Amino acid sequence: MIEVEHLSKIYASTPAIQDVTFNVEAGEILGFLGPNGAGKTTTMRILAGYLPASSGTARIAGYDVHENSMAVRGKIGYLPETPPLYPEMTVEGFLHFVAGIKGIAAGDRNSKVNSAIARCNLEEKRKILIRKLSKGFRQRVGIAQAIVHDPPAIILDEPTVGLDPRQIIDVRNLIKSLAGDRTIILSTHILPEVSMTCSRVAIINRGSIVAINTPENLMAQLAGGGGYELEINGNPIELQKLLQLLPGVSLVEIADNVEGLPPDRFLIRIVSEAGLEPGRDIAAVTVGAGIGLHEMRRTRATLEDVFLELTTREMGSGEEGVGSRE
Known part of the structure; x- marks a missing residue:
């Protein structure tokens, strides 16, 4: 549905994005992650037809974004970080206005607007002025304007920024309900949202894609896998030596200055090799050595890890470009 190949954008001599390549399949939600200035918004603006690329190609629903810009705009819904709303219009009036701009036939506008209002749970707000809405409802109106023409692809730039936890859950559920018959690219800084919403993740850093995979595979492959934490009473150095001999154990360390830990106890952190689970052997060796095992718990890499x-491994090597790449 969305195909991006070797996409670059250069301002004067400063690259905003470089050789960006990725695909998004029909019905998929792709999480687009990166630190501030990494190039997320630049990429999204190019896909939306808002910015021209310096080189490379992008196609949506088979149409080239540069060569068939108007056709592409009919196939996408776009929500920038700041929703493009008219605060003095009612929700219903604004959506009718947007429907007209997007070329929906006059006879179809009522049904399209009513459908968007229903999908975004805005029925009780349809006659309310947008300026009187909470930020959460304004975000819903922003999503409604992006889907009012029923596009097959939706691009959402930070749709949950500034929302409270309840509003974030509501918007997350709304986005998930749009998937399946629509393809979605979702940019966000809230990493737990990605794990709960997206089927794949693309991470961009300093203008280049550094990883793209499912959240589960990224967590398994790129952050050292998982491991274990042991709270013990006994000789931690002796146990460390024993555990380092076990198959499947790649690292054993004694944690320092653990807050809340009783003075006669120690915390042992263990990193296991990818695909292996030596937990049973770890417990057996600990107990067999006569060391008191008060607690043993699994630890898993997170998407934040x-x-x-991926985004800090290059920090300190070279200077950041001048200006924002967002």
Whole structure:
């Protein structure tokens, strides 16, 4: 549905994005992650036809974004980080206005607007002025304007920014309900949202894609897999030596200055090799050595671990470009 190949955007001599390549399949939700200035918004603006690329190609529903810009705009819904709303219009009036701009036939506008209002749970707000709505409902109106013409592809730039936890859950559920018959690219800084919403993740850093995979595979492959934490009473150095000999154990360390830990106890952190689970052997060796095992728990890499690993490994090597790449 969305095909991006070797896409670059250069301002003067400063690259905003470089050789960006990825695909999004029909019905898929792709999470688009990166630190501030990494190039997320630049990429989304190019896909939406808002910015021209310096080189490379992007196609949506088979149409080239540069060569068939108007056709592409009929196939996408776009929500920028700041929703493009008219605060003095009612929700219903604004959506009718947008429907007209997007070329929906006059006879179809009522049904399209009513459908968008229903999908975004705005029935009780349809006659309310937009300026009187909470930020959460304004975000819903922003999504409604993006889907009012029933596009097969939707691009959402930070749709949950500034929302409270309840509003975030509501918008997340709304986005998930749009998937299946629509293809969605979702940019967000809230990493748990990605794990709960997206089927795949693309991470961009300093203008280039550094990883693209499912959240589960990224967490398994790029952040050292998982491991275990042991709270013990006994000789931690002796246990460390024993555990390092076990198959499947790649690292054993004794944690320092653990807050809340009783003075006679120690915390042992263990990293296991990818695909292996030596938990049973770890417990057996600990107990067999006569060391008191008060607690043993699994630890797993998070998407935040992956994000930090991929976006900080190059920090300090070279200087950042001048200006924002968002």
